Amino acid sequence: MGNSGSSNKISAQDRAILDMKNQRDKLHQYQKKITVITARETEIARKCLRNGDKTKALLALRRKKYQESLLSKTDAQLAQLEILTQDVEFALVQKDVVFGLQQGTKVLKEIHKEMGGLEAVEKLMGEGEEARAYQREISEMLGGAMSNQDEDEVEDELDALEAEVSGIKMPDAPTQKLPENEVSREDNAKERARRRREEANGQAAEPMLA
Amino acid sequence: MDPPTTTTSSDPPPSNLTDLTPHYTFPPFFTLQPNLTTRASQLSSWSTLIQSYARSSHLFSLSLLDALDSPLFHNKALGRRLSARDARVVVDWMASSEGGGRAEWKNRFYIFYRRPEEWAEVVEAWVERTGQKGTVLTLYELTESDAVSGEEFCGMPGELLGRCLGVLVKRGRAQVFGEGGGEGVKFLR
Structure with a gap:
């Protein structure tokens, strides 16, 4: 079961996205097929017309028209599918962002805790001020004693x-x-x-x- | 499998074959030489020519039968062609370890102007470049979609793609999942 560790990296969301993308691929293939068919029907219609068979040509063009309507329908479906897929992927990104924010906040809070809160900082500043004043006094005392x-x-x-x-x-200094x-x-x-x-x-x- | 006519019908004009190797206009090149030293260098020249040809005409595999009539093995201007038996020898040599594993027989001859592990790097570099690490991609979209239309691996046979993804999976760079023709791959960050 050496594989289990790595297969864990695939989440249920990944599978759902894959399903959607597979669906999209199938639509793509379907569109390719329809495009080929419409091209063929046009060819048939042209050939029939050349042979003077107008009804058959008309039939072929009708079939082509129908296939084209299918094509536009699948286009709409494809767009929907892609929008959904992108929404899901974007939601995943958002999830990551929120997670990042959470982590950042947690760390920030921990650092604050380590600093011991506002009062401790106030106290620290006070003590620092006192120490500096003391130092000033000492310096003044010592300053006189040159x-x-x-x-x-x-x-x-x-x-x-x-x-x-x-x-x-006085240009000339008394050198002598x-x-x-x-x-x-x-x-x-x-x-x-x-x-x-x-x-x-x-x-x-x-x-x-x- | 592909219809047998694909190789010949979709062949681009052989304008660049002479550029690929000067040997192409040298008549004895089309007959395998009995002298072992000459033969070895001839085989390696053929291997280079086939690889360059496959690369420039974007072929991943050859059907020997069709290729024999294609400009690759048949220099019409010169009136020379490589016999089926000799072509087979050449490709077999390419597939051997001596030839660097640059071909492989699987219903058709796969020509590895990039070996699967080299292809794996090309694919991975593309994924990296397009910022799609961590995204789920279908195997179909990796070789057939509009997104890869300009890429070198566009149109790669599924079998070969599977192998190069296998290389990445083994290195822990990707994960293949899903089944039944709907496989997908997730490139790991």
Whole structure:
């Protein structure tokens, strides 16, 4: 019974469709037959007329006419059969679509369930907001504590920029006094560091006094 | 079976026979050669010629009796013809494994310019191309309906169609069902 698995793929609907299509094929064959007959009757009528047998020719043409009426009738039946077949096939497609929609909805619902509902998401968002606020606080706290060297570098850069901006009108830099400048800048740095230290101490001391 | 006159009466003019193989205008080609090597190459040339002829005139089978008078075996311009016995030898050779199983004797000679499994692929490709996978088709409509009128397998004998569908069934690509001349086939997705 190795065949049973594959023959399961043929449903009752498939068989019904096959029946309809077979019926359609039979009509097709019938039409072919009638077409041949009408052609033959015309031929007979022509031959009879040539022989001067008018009544026989008339009879043949009458038979032909009758066959032609059959042909148009089968045409109508064929059309009906084809419409029905197509309706059934389309209904099957629709069934597939509905099934697909069902599956999709089911999956979507399951995913929602896994996410734990609206309240859980709300809670999650709240927690996220809290965590971010906390992080901001920490950053602010840490933000003040920049090393002296960093501050120096920042301020130096600012000085350099200022010099650059305003220095456009001063084409010749005093090249000869460079060593002196270096020293004074170092002095400057030391001076600023000292000042800042004092400031920081003063700030830290104030709350204690208050 | 088909009336015996079909092959000769429905034959298209042999205008292309010379194009199919240059041997066709070579008189000794119409007599099987005794030398074994020559004979082997001659047989294979005949096989090619018969296959091309069957393909170009859309024949699935030959009746040897009719074919002997047809332009295929009878070159009227040359006044040469292949004898019945030699024609039989040629087709028997085509049917042998040596000839690649390109023919088969079943009341008539089936000429396989495509073997059943190759036909199966052609049919399946058509079904795929026309989006009819999963649709139920009748065997009649597969070979006779207007839908296949331009296809190569149009007019294929039922026996051959049955065999190529058998190939597809074995591969699990199709399912044949129904009985009593009203068989249908469903190509599986």
